[in-house]
Amino acid sequence: MKFLLLALIPAIFASQWLFGARFIPTHDGEYHIIRFWQFYKMLSQGYVFPRWAPDLNSGYGLPLFLFHYPFPNYIGSLFHALGATFVDTVKLTLALGYLIAIVWCFLWLRKVFGNIPALIGTIICSMVPYWFLDIYVRGSVGEVWALSFVLLTLAALEYGVSFGVAIGIAGIIVSHNITALIFIPIIFLYAWYRKRGNILAIATGIGLATYFWLPALVESRFMVGLNSVSYADHFPDLFQLLFPSWGTGFSGVGITADEMSYQIGIVPLLVLCISFFMAMRKKVLRAIIFPVLCVTAIAIFGMTEYSLPLWRYVPLMGNIQYPWRLLMVTTIATGYLGALLTAVTPRWIMVGFTVLAFIASFSYMKPVTYEKRDDAHYLSRREFTDGTSSLGNSFSTIWTEWKKERFSTRFQASTGDAIINLYKETPLSYEMTINAKTEITVSAQILYFPGWKAYVDGKETTISYQTDGIIHVNMPVGEHELRIKFTETPLQLFADGISLLSLFSLLAFGILKGTHAYRNKFSTPFKRPQNTGSGRIYPRTHQRTQKK
Numbered sequence: 001m002k003f004l005l006l007a008l009i010p011a012i013f014a015s016q017w018l019f020g021a022r023f024i025p026t027h028d029g030e031y032h033i034i035r036f037w038q039f040y041k042m043l044s045q046g047y048v049f050p051r052w053a054p055d056l057n058s059g060y061g062l063p064l065f066l067f068h069y070p071f072p073n074y075i076g077s078l079f080h081a082l083g084a085t086f087v088d089t090v091k092l093t094l095a096l097g098y099l100i101a102i103v104w105c106f107l108w109l110r111k112v113f114g115n116i117p118a119l120i121g122t123i124i125c126s127m128v129p130y131w132f133l134d135i136y137v138r139g140s141v142g143e144v145w146a147l148s149f150v151l152l153t154l155a156a157l158e159y160g161v162s163f164g165v166a167i168g169i170a171g172i173i174v175s176h177n178i179t180a181l182i183f184i185p186i187i188f189l190y191a192w193y194r195k196r197g198n199i200l201a202i203a204t205g206i207g208l209a210t211y212f213w214l215p216a217l218v219e220s221r222f223m224v225g226l227n228s229v230s231y232a233d234h235f236p237d238l239f240q241l242l243f244p245s246w247g248t249g250f251s252g253v254g255i256t257a258d259e260m261s262y263q264i265g266i267v268p269l270l271v272l273c274i275s276f277f278m279a280m281r282k283k284v285l286r287a288i289i290f291p292v293l294c295v296t297a298i299a300i301f302g303m304t305e306y307s308l309p310l311w312r313y314v315p316l317m318g319n320i321q322y323p324w325r326l327l328m329v330t331t332i333a334t335g336y337l338g339a340l341l342t343a344v345t346p347r348w349i350m351v352g353f354t355v356l357a358f359i360a361s362f363s364y365m366k367p368v369t370y371e372k373r374d375d376a377h378y379l380s381r382r383e384f385t386d387g388t389s390s391l392g393n394s395f396s397t398i399w400t401e402w403k404k405e406r407f408s409t410r411f412q413a414s415t416g417d418a419i420i421n422l423y424k425e426t427p428l429s430y431e432m433t434i435n436a437k438t439e440i441t442v443s444a445q446i447l448y449f450p451g452w453k454a455y456v457d458g459k460e461t462t463i464s465y466q467t468d469g470i471i472h473v474n475m476p477v478g479e480h481e482l483r484i485k486f487t488e489t490p491l492q493l494f495a496d497g498i499s500l501l502s503l504f505s506l507l508a509f510g511i512l513k514g515t516h517a518y519r520n521k522f523s524t525p526f527k528r529p530q531n532t533g534s535g536r537i538y539p540r541t542h543q544r545t546q547k548k
Helices: 002-014 029-044 071-081 086-113 115-126 129-138 141-159 162-175 177-194 196-208 210-222 238-242 266-281 283-302 305-313 323-344 347-364 375-379 490-523
Strands: 411-415 418-426 429-436 440-447 452-456 459-461 470-475 478-486
Touching (some): 002 086, 002 115, 029 086, 029 375, 071 141, 071 162, 086 115, 086 129, 086 141, 086 323, 115 266, 115 347, 129 141, 129 323, 129 347, 141 177, 141 323, 162 177, 177 210, 177 283, 177 323, 210 490, 266 283, 283 323, 323 347, 411 418, 411 429, 429 440, 470 478
Antiparallel strands (some): 418 429, 429 478, 440 470, 452 478
16 A cells, blocks of 8 residues: 555646645536536436537537547536536546556556566656646546556456446546547457456457447448548647657647657656666567557557558558547556566666656646636636537538527527417427427427437427438427427447446356356365465566576
8 A cells, every 4th residue: 555655646746736725727528618618517417428518619519528538527427516616527537547547657667576666666657748638638538547547457357257348348438439449459468368257257348338339430420520620730740759748738730739649758768778678688578568568669660651551551540530549548557667677677776766756747747727717607608518528619510500599489489470389498308289270390499419309299300411411300280299309319328228228247257256266265175375475576588687
């Protein structure tokens, strides 16, 4: 426990600004305030798995949470339910994700290398500049939490906890689906190399998150603006990866002044170089170091323009959007290799690296600006509440663009004459009586998306939406009941079923495994433990040379 606390101290120091009273403006932070607000509203209305943001898009709503990773929103909603403002929930969600990631990193490395190497490796990992780029520049709560679940998965693999592996994989996907594209293949290779018995758990984790990723993947064909970024515009130059810098602007073609930092980091580069040198000198270390170095080298290569053919032809790779996101791979690799070097080299060298890592990143551990803003600053301004919570408000359906103007009446007779009485309303359901003197068309100021259905006197009727992207329903003469509600599509129900089946399988496996262990506890004869000597015994390839 004391080693874990020591590992957390630098991370707590680095995240101290997140516990202040004012807001830290970041690239994505203001989007997350609005998303937390809408997600919490849906949860408070009883929707456990929100898919719709009812107040955005100038009140027309849109299926934001069908495509936007949900897990950080649950954390933010929990903080808000406990009394935090939406402004503070963004900072607290970032802080918690970062600190939990450090805990999992330590537990993972301790299982592989022991306490001291894990302590040094974790501190070095926690000081990689990309953490502070995500926290204080980009405000990417999704990536921070996804990296936390990556480390949880690696720890669970080493401890042989299949349940934790499945939860970790699912957590990566629902925290940041782009990070899942990067790391799930790497985790599969890690499990194949180290713990092949957990391959099924990885598949179960993917199954658990099917309710999110499958509809998001398939039903994206109805949306525009989901991927408005061209990866070809965001390759950093090689010198930007290798030489220290700290810009806080945006990434893009022709941006030079205050351009966002893409550095791998001084200490990570030193760790990578020394690891390569050690592997070349000591044959016993090659099988451990070379796989990590190969994955890291591929990641670094993938961030340069030389890798453009890969981005063009490898399936789904373009969905990563920003090549520099592969810095996440070097972040995790740095922690692992830092711990390994501590286990096989004089420790004073790695202690020096730890101090250097803290000093080199010290100036990055704070926000560029720190503004006194509250919820009212955002929730009272239409530029925030009426948008689509996306870059350039480009997110909408294929049938209409962003609705820039608010409507005056939710339901109106676009043709004919009728009296409309709306008597029940929820974010996803509207019930009304309509007294029509002639056949009419009722226009609902609701963005159409598959899942919206209309019922006249309890019978489903056809919805028209092609002309302007909103819902239109034809009504007969006389007084009738009209109900419009948002339901799950057959694909979404199918995905939910896979997730439930995966959950039941995981629970059943856990129960059976626990029952088997309980029975063996009383059926296996007691054996006196053998004395293996003092100190931690590293895996055979990690053992220090003993003096005889």
